[in-house]
Amino acid sequence: MSSKIFHMETVGQIIRAKRESLGLLLRQVASHLDIDQAILSKIERNERKPSKDNIIKLAEILKLDKEDLLVQFMSEKIAYEIVDEDCASKVLKAAEQKVKYLKSNLIKH
Amino acid sequence: MSSKIFHMETVGQIIRAKRESLGLLLRQVASHLDIDQAILSKIERNERKPSKDNIIKLAEILKLDKEDLLVQFMSEKIAYEIVDEDCASKVLKAAEQKVKYLKSNLIKH
């Protein structure tokens, strides 16, 4: 019986930690994202959700792996969307099948 | 090597098929949902997405299993959200972990 402990850092926690470790100010990072520092402050404290564009630019300036950060971001979004459903696990499994199906029939739109 | 064939009916296809098999008219079903039949027509042809409320009332009037239909609905939504990402599979796996984590730490909001 192996039970792993997961950190489950939020995107906000990840970027705050990295920003601070790089010694950057909110205003510096925010200006690279083209947003007000108020938003970035909120994003870091999980009070607001970043846009996809925010994430991409954050990965750039904070030297984080873009794909990793996007995965964090999107999975977090999905998790919050379905966590209140008791069929959350079914939903994810079904979604996996649908994605496979859609990708194999690569007819865009 | 077993490869299953999945139907992958959309929610739209499911409800149109069931409505027709019950001999119900768009206008009859739509009125039960409290929406214009135009919307229902579009939902059935995947031109518009149903709301969650639509789904619940559809399950009622069409005698479909409510949870099944909700799973179809939500998984479809998620699948379309991420199908264009090449890390779609990673996202779903990460989402599963996060859901587990969130559910185990059942501190609402």
Next chain:
DNA sequence: TTTTACTTGACATCATTTGTCAAATTTAAT
């Protein structure tokens, strides 16, 4: 061909997302 059912597109309304700004608070430096 006339009626009935469905589809289409233009538009309306409302909620959510995404952002700005300035004042208030907190943290750090002198």
Next chain:
DNA sequence: ATTAAATTTGACAAATGATGTCAAGTAAAA
């Protein structure tokens, strides 16, 4: 302790997306 810098907060605004109405068009059935 004061000041200066950094962060946080809340009120607001604009843009976008979700959800719906309506009426005119098309297709199917009688």
